[in-house]
Amino acid sequence: MQIKTPDWVKHAVFYQIFPDRFARSQQPRKRLLKNPRWEDWYKLPTLQGYKGGDLWGVIENLDYLQELGINAIYFTPIFQSASNHRYHTHDYYRVDPILGGDEAFRELLDAAHERDIKIVLDGVFNHASRGFFFFNDILENGPYSPWLDWFKIEGWPLSPYNGEYPANYVGWAGNRALPEFNHENPEVREYIMEIAEYWVKFGIDGWRLDVPFEIKVPGFWQEFRERVKAINPEAYIVGEVWGDARQWLDGTQFDGVMNYLFAAYTIAFTAGERVILEYVQNRSYHPYPPLSAKEYGEKIQKLLQLYPWEIQLTQLNLLDSHDTARLISIAGGDKPSVELATLLLLTFPGAPSIYYGDEVGLPGGQDPDSRRGFPLKTDWELDVFDYHKKLIALRHKYPALRIGSYKILFAEGSVYIFARILEAQEIIVAVNVGTTPVHVKFEVKVLKSQPDKLLFGCGEILWISEGESRQLEISLPARSGCILGEK
Secondary structure (H helix, E strand, O other), X not given: OOOOOOHHHHHOOEEEEOHHHHOOOOOOOOOOOOOOOOOOOOOOOOOOOOOOOOHHHHHHOHHHXXXXXXXXXXXXXXXXXXXXXXXXXXXXXXXXXXXXXXXXXXXXXXXXXXXXXXXXXXEOOOEOOOOOHHHHHHHHHHHHOOOHHHEOEOOOOOOOOOOOOOOOEOEHHHOOOOEEEOOOOHHHHHHHHHHHHHHHHHOXXXXXXXXXXXXXXXXXXXXXXXXXXXXXXXXXXXXXXXOOOOOOOOOOOOOEEEEHHHHHHHHHHHOHHHOOHHHHOOOOOOOOOOOOHHHHHHHHHHHHHHOOHHHHOOOEEOOOOOOOOOHHHHOOOOHHHHHHHHHHHOOOOOEEEEEOOHHHOOOOOOOOHHHOOOOOHHHOOHHHHHHHHHHHHHHHHOOHHHHOEEEEEEEEOOEEXXXXXXXXXXXXXXXXXXXXXXXXXXXXXXXXXXXXXXXXEOOEEEEEEEOOEEEEEEEEOOOEEXXXXXX
């Protein structure tokens, strides 16, 4: 079977937005809430408080995203919900009025598409919420409700709020706030398929699927793909799977997954012993213990062999997200760890994803701390913004960094060097994660050219030809990296 994935994703740089925390509109708009009691934007977030970010605020910042080089946005949920993160869906057919409702989303979608920026939405299809109308009907009418078979009811009475009593229905991860759908029911399956179709027809460019591994009904995700792709063959379907995702990446289900395996290995290599264990233990990815360059290379080789190349090019690669602590905090505030990891992220096959605020140095521990309000410009780390912008621009400029093959040239001690090759275009990326400068010399067999122009970072390069043999001599400062291209 020939695997087909959306071509645009291979050339995308994603920006992940948590809508309540990215931007509040500064323009006068027609609002449902006239004097809302938002939490202070710049104070640490709480589990339940709203800060009042909205989709109009995103529209007002599209120029900023375009300047950064972003050409795709992944939004965490935007549908009506009674939670600031909106994973507790109330109505799948309505954009939350706090965000500006369907009208604001229509305006955003059109404004983004005018700038060739794609929009991917979060689909929470494993579970709904206590406030979801069909489940609420059960709470009101008990066993007389016509929606009983839509959920996994185990006994009576239901106890949706009082933890002293058993919930008597299945909630995701035992959480009574999130009643699980009964996906064995054909009506439920059809309902979810129609939601997926509705928003793709509305104009979205893809779905990120929340905990898709929880839906075990045979054929479910195959049908989902068929129906979404029938409307838009270039729609992106990406699953939240934290580990080995081969069973979903066979070409009949998802185009990619959130690549937490890449994140784990890259953090373990670049941050190493700086990793604050309390931020990463008991999570579904393992960016510890530290990895040497050789170990990192072995992990990356295995990762690149896990899935077909067509799928590798449409993986959603990331370093952190709304579900993890931010990398700068994981690394104990060590800025070179983040820069080196970002260098590896933006030169890796697949679509890189930047979590809002990472590009200006926003810190944050585990949820809800990782979901802070986007900082004032006076609080930006301008050097961090600068290298993000440069690396994104290089990725856009050189197709080899997007779709070229990936060849490891050298991986010993603290030094990791690889090439991205696309026909005659050959790019070398070198990093030294160690705390002392290094000088290495090695034979290069896989390249036809001798890239020696410094496109990013710092280092000294010398090519030596001895008969048929060509050797690269490279010196790198401590905790640094560089990208080499041809003159």
